[in-house]
Amino acid sequence: MTSNTAGGPTRRERMRAETIAEIKASARSQLQEHGPSGISLRAIARDVGVTPAALYRYFDSLDALLIQLCCDFYDELIAATREAMDAAPPGAHLDRMKAWVWVFRGWAVGHRREFELMISYPEGNSAMTIDGRRAGQAAEDIDPVTQKSLEHSRLCGHELAAFWKQTEREGGGDPGGPAMPEVSDELASELLDQCAVFIVGEPVPLPWIFSFTSAWVRVFGLVVMETFGSLPVRENVDEYYKTQIMMMLRDFGFDA
Amino acid sequence: MTSNTAGGPTRRERMRAETIAEIKASARSQLQEHGPSGISLRAIARDVGVTPAALYRYFDSLDALLIQLCCDFYDELIAATREAMDAAPPGAHLDRMKAWVWVFRGWAVGHRREFELMISYPEGNSAMTIDGRRAGQAAEDIDPVTQKSLEHSRLCGHELAAFWKQTEREGGGDPGGPAMPEVSDELASELLDQCAVFIVGEPVPLPWIFSFTSAWVRVFGLVVMETFGSLPVRENVDEYYKTQIMMMLRDFGFDA
DNA sequence: ATTAATTAGCTAACGGTGTTCACTTTAATG
DNA sequence: CATTAAAGTGAACACCGTTAGCTAATTAAT
Numbered sequence: 001m002t003s004n005t006a007g008g009p010t011r012r013e014r015m016r017a018e019t020i021a022e023i024k025a026s027a028r029s030q031l032q033e034h035g036p037s038g039i040s041l042r043a044i045a046r047d048v049g050v051t052p053a054a055l056y057r058y059f060d061s062l063d064a065l066l067i068q069l070c071c072d073f074y075d076e077l078i079a080a081t082r083e084a085m086d087a088a089p090p091g092a093h094l095d096r097m098k099a100w101v102w103v104f105r106g107w108a109v110g111h112r113r114e115f116e117l118m119i120s121y122p123e124g125n126s127a128m129t130i131d132g133r134r135a136g137q138a139a140e141d142i143d144p145v146t147q148k149s150l151e152h153s154r155l156c157g158h159e160l161a162a163f164w165k166q167t168e169r170e171g172g173g174d175p176g177g178p179a180m181p182e183v184s185d186e187l188a189s190e191l192l193d194q195c196a197v198f199i200v201g202e203p204v205p206l207p208w209i210f211s212f213t214s215a216w217v218r219v220f221g222l223v224v225m226e227t228f229g230s231l232p233v234r235e236n237v238d239e240y241y242k243t244q245i246m247m248m249l250r251d252f253g254f255d256a
Numbered sequence: 257m258t259s260n261t262a263g264g265p266t267r268r269e270r271m272r273a274e275t276i277a278e279i280k281a282s283a284r285s286q287l288q289e290h291g292p293s294g295i296s297l298r299a300i301a302r303d304v305g306v307t308p309a310a311l312y313r314y315f316d317s318l319d320a321l322l323i324q325l326c327c328d329f330y331d332e333l334i335a336a337t338r339e340a341m342d343a344a345p346p347g348a349h350l351d352r353m354k355a356w357v358w359v360f361r362g363w364a365v366g367h368r369r370e371f372e373l374m375i376s377y378p379e380g381n382s383a384m385t386i387d388g389r390r391a392g393q394a395a396e397d398i399d400p401v402t403q404k405s406l407e408h409s410r411l412c413g414h415e416l417a418a419f420w421k422q423t424e425r426e427g428g429g430d431p432g433g434p435a436m437p438e439v440s441d442e443l444a445s446e447l448l449d450q451c452a453v454f455i456v457g458e459p460v461p462l463p464w465i466f467s468f469t470s471a472w473v474r475v476f477g478l479v480v481m482e483t484f485g486s487l488p489v490r491e492n493v494d495e496y497y498k499t500q501i502m503m504m505l506r507d508f509g510f511d512a
Numbered sequence: 513a514t515t516a517a518t519t520a521g522c523t524a525a526c527g528g529t530g531t532t533c534a535c536t537t538t539a540a541t542g
Numbered sequence: 543c544a545t546t547a548a549a550g551t552g553a554a555c556a557c558c559g560t561t562a563g564c565t566a567a568t569t570a571a572t
Contacts, residue, residue, distance in 0.1 A: 012519070012568060019520095037293065041559060052559080054521050062559065119484070120376070149486075181499050187492040194488045213488045214503065218470075220486075221477025228375070230405075230476075232450045232469045236443040243437050247470065251503075268539060268548070275549090297530060309532080310550050318530065 020058055022048050027069055028114075036117045039066065067145055070121050073114045074148035077107050081155055093163035094254065098245060100156045101219050105241060108223045115227050121145045153198045153216075160212050161201030168202075178211035178252045215248040276314055278304050283325055284370075292373045295322065323401055326377050329370045330404035333363050337411055349419035350510065354501060356412045357475050361497060364479045371483050377401045409454045409472075416468050417457030424458075434467035434508045471504040 009017075026047040030039045041062050045052040059065040084103040088095040108115040121143075167177070183191075188206050195209050204212075222244060225231045233240045249255075265273075282303040286295045297318050301308040315321040340359040344351040364371040377399075423433070439447075444462055451465050460468075478500060481487045489496045505511075 010569070016520090040557085042557080050520095051522055053523085053561080056560075057520055181502055183499055184492065184495060187489065187495045187499075190489050190491050191496075194490070198488075210499075214474075214500065216488070217477040217481060217500070218474050219477075220481055221473040221475075224480055225473060225476055232454075232472070233443065233446050234450070235446050236440065239440060239443045240447075243439055243443075243466075244470065244473070246437055247507075266540065271539095272549085296528085298528080306549095307551055308530080309552080312531075313549055 016058075019048070023055065023058060023065070024069060024072065027065060031069070031113050031117060035113055036066075036120060041065075066117065067121065067143070070118050070145045071148050073111070073118055074145070074152055077104070078148070078152050078155065080107050081152065085155065085159070091166065093159055093166060094249070096159050097156055097163070100159065101245060102241075104152075104219070105223050105226070108227050112227050115223075118145070118149075119224070150197055154200060156216075157195070157198035157212070158201055160208065161199050161204055164204045164208055165202045177205075178207045180207035180210045183210070211252050214251065218244065218248060272314075275304070279311065279314060279321070280325060280328065283321060287325070287369050287373060291369055292322075292376060297321075322373065323377065323399070326374050326401045327404050329367070329374055330401070330408055332367075333360070334404070334408050334411065336363050337408065341411065341415070347422065349415055349422060350505070352415050353412055353419070356415065357501060358497075360408075360475070361479050361482070364483050368483050371479075374401070374405075375480070406453055410456060412472075413451070413454035413468070414457055416464065417455050417460055420460045420464055421458045433461075434463045436463035436466045439466070467508050470507065474500065474504060 023044055026044045027039055030043060030047075039062070041055055042052045045055055048055075055065075059068065081100050081103045084099040085096045088099055183206075191209055191213065192206065195204075195213065199209065199212070222231070222241065226237065231237065231240070279300055282300045283295055286299060286303075295318070297311055298308045301311055304311075311321075315324065337356050337359045340355040341352040344355055439462075447465055447469065448462065451460075451469065455465065455468070478487070478497065482493065487493065487496070
């Protein structure tokens with residue numbers, strides 16, 4: 001009964017995809033209910049209506065499943081962010097970057113446990129990894145979660161590069177660019193090197209990169225503190241964020 | 257054989273304290289080697305040379321042990337921070353706050369796994385807690401880890417209050433105080449309320465509080481990113497920090 | 513259409529975990 | 543010295559992730 005004469009997905013493939021989706025859904029619901037450490041393979045098996053051992057036909061291990069989940073979450077986050085950015089016109093770089101921050105924050109807060117898992121994954125193994133890839137391993141197979149994380153950062157980083165390109169094309173001199181303290185040559189070159197991963201496209205001048213990293217640190221701090229409940233404000237979080245974003249823009253040299 | 261005629265610690269009490277120390281030491285070494293989730297009660301029992309069940313005479317559960325560990329770590333961190341602050345003269349508030357940031361960062365980086373456990377504890381249960389205390393519970397028994405965390409924050413918060421007091425006493429008008437964007441009354445009052453937990457002592461004006469929270473968010477972001485390996489710099493971290501601190505001081509209205 | 517190969521699923525087991533309960537040994541107290 | 547409270551034991555319970563070997567079903571090839 002080969003229903004695959006047209007090259008379409010075979011029946012088993014469809015069932016397989018469906019089962020994988022069921023497994024992930026069960027895992028996610030456990031994540032939301034009991035947190036990252038409350039995800040149990042056996043509970044998933046019970047949920048899906050299958051033997052624990054059967055799950056190993058779909059994922060090499062519980063860890064592999066969690067990693068896969070993280071990647072899915074990042075895809076979700078990236079899609080949401082990208083959509084929000086594209087709602088603004090292509091040339092409105094400031095608006096687009098603001099949209100990125102805003103949706104990032106919103107997604108993280110709206111999916112706390114997912115976010116918890118996502119940032120706890122590179123973390124969990126961070127002690128034995130160097131910038132995401134285990135020491136002495138090829139750059140190809142750095143862990144996929146870090147890859148997704150970078151992809152997410154690149155959304156904003158690319159916007160920065162485009163922003164700089166626009167600024168450079170339009171204005172002579174320094175049209176309100178960010179002011180930056182003096183730094184050593186070593187720090188300067190290291191920043192340029194490290195950020196080449198996030199900020200792709202045109203080469204961006206150091207002050208821009210520096211201000212970008214500062215803003216990135218602040219956004220990260222905000223989002224992590226909020227999701228973990230240690231932000232110094234709870235009722236008027238939106239306004240607090242907006243004010244913080246305003247201050248970052250001011251650091252960047254803009255008044256809007 | 258009552259060696260307790262003088263009211264000193266009985267022999268059993270000494271043994272007990274010693275055993276508790278052994279248990280904690282074993283747990284900590286496991287934490288450092290295998291991370292927070294790699295701490296096993298049975299392994300501790302093996303290590304201490306005792307039956308797993310025996311450990312329940314010392315801690316109600318594994319969770320209780322971990323909480324106790326976190327508290328110890330906070331005490332360690334607090335002691336280190338306090339010592340560094342007191343190395344500067346009592347009136348040098350800026351230096352003392354810088355010392356706080358610096359030691360906080362140094363301790364976290366030097367004790368990554370401990371720090372991981374510490375911040376993952378309020379986190380782990382954050383979804384079901386509101387500002388550290390479970391909904392509908394007295395303020396007395398908020399979880400001890402959060403209490404310690406607040407105690408740590410208060411070190412710096414208290415310094416801010418003292419700083420403001422000094423500034424107010426000395427100068428007329430606004431002697432280089434922080435500039436702050438306009439905020440609504442609701443946000444203003446909420447900030448003042450929430451920060452009353454950190455910032456004890458004299459009532460501090462809103463712009464100071466606002467700048468303080470901004471700096472706190474940035475420091476938190478920096479430390480978390482560094483311990484988790486996502487800081488945009490790895491070789492020249494010290495200089496990067498110093499530059500960031502300089503920028504925060506500038507935000508505060510100081511040039512030093 | 514029949515056979516061969518691949519895949520999904522099962523059962524059973526291994527070694528590990530946190531936790532509890534009843535029991536014994538040990539140390540401190542009156 | 544007898545009594546009481548604490549420390550420690552051993553066995554069990556209910557979980558967990560993971561592996562190996564087997565059976566049934568689907569796909570692919572002849």
